Amino acid sequence: MNTVSSNRSRELDRLLTFGKLVPVITIERAEHAVPLARALVSGGLRLLEITLRTAAGADSASRIIAEVPEAIVGIGTVLTRDDLKRAVDLGAKYALSPGATPTLLEAAARGELPFIPGIATSSELMVGLSFGFDTFKFFPAVPAGGIPALKALGGPFPQVKFCPTGGISEDNARDWLALPNVVAIGGSWLAPEGDLNAGNWSALTERAKRALARIGQ
Numbered sequence: 001m002n003t004v005s006s007n008r009s010r011e012l013d014r015l016l017t018f019g020k021l022v023p024v025i026t027i028e029r030a031e032h033a034v035p036l037a038r039a040l041v042s043g044g045l046r047l048l049e050i051t052l053r054t055a056a057g058a059d060s061a062s063r064i065i066a067e068v069p070e071a072i073v074g075i076g077t078v079l080t081r082d083d084l085k086r087a088v089d090l091g092a093k094y095a096l097s098p099g100a101t102p103t104l105l106e107a108a109a110r111g112e113l114p115f116i117p118g119i120a121t122s123s124e125l126m127v128g129l130s131f132g133f134d135t136f137k138f139f140p141a142v143p144a145g146g147i148p149a150l151k152a153l154g155g156p157f158p159q160v161k162f163c164p165t166g167g168i169s170e171d172n173a174r175d176w177l178a179l180p181n182v183v184a185i186g187g188s189w190l191a192p193e194g195d196l197n198a199g200n201w202s203a204l205t206e207r208a209k210r211a212l213a214r215i216g217q
């Protein structure tokens with residue numbers, strides 16, 4: 001069985017020093033990608049998760065990587081080995097998944113790209129740990145039990161770091177980040193569909209600044 005190299009774990013740790021808030025971004029129109037990334041970066045958010053949920057997702061990530069060098073682009077909604085390969089081919093710095101199938105974990109452990117698998121239960125976490133991963137998405141964070149659930153997982157798994165996403169908002173961001181096992185949090189609230197469709201880039205910048213202020217950064 002392939003397991004994650006310690007170099008790759010360190011690289012993920014290094015990337016996660018660039019921010020505690022990760023906007024989860026779903027882009028319908030690739031021409032939105034660059035202005036939206038610039039707006040978030042100018043609001044102080046450098047770690048971006050561009051999902052593969054739309055036809056425009058991959059092209060959008062590619063444009064941001066080419067034109068917004070301050071952005072640290074991760075590819076989200078990685079569900080298959082092909083999605084993972086696409087993230088590598090696009091030149092992403094890391095990839096994330098809502099889940100953790102053995103096939104995906106095996107491919108990710110063999111490759112070089114820092115990867116954050118998603119888990120919602122102890123058993124899923126234990127499978128991920130067996131492949132050498134040490135940082136996981138907790139998804140869907142609020143419906144899967146919220147802060148009490150992640151506190152409880154910290155009991156048997158004190159060494160594991162989490163990036164919860166799913167149901168997190170500006171109002172509870174600080175509470176999540178106060179948990180010792182949370183290294184970053186993600187959410188679509190930092191790049192809402194309404195602002196994207198309206199091209200309201202200044203609202204994204206202002207929201208990012210406000211969210212960072214509310215978590216004391």
Ligand SMILES: O=C[C@H](O)COP(=O)(O)O
Nearest residue numbers: 024165166167187188189
């Ligand atoms: O990680 C991706 C999630 O869909 C984000 O959840 P959210 O829309 O509740 O922030």
Ligand SMILES: CC(=O)C(=O)O
Nearest residue numbers: 076077078096097098
């Ligand atoms: C939900 C999630 O984790 C993702 O789309 O990557």
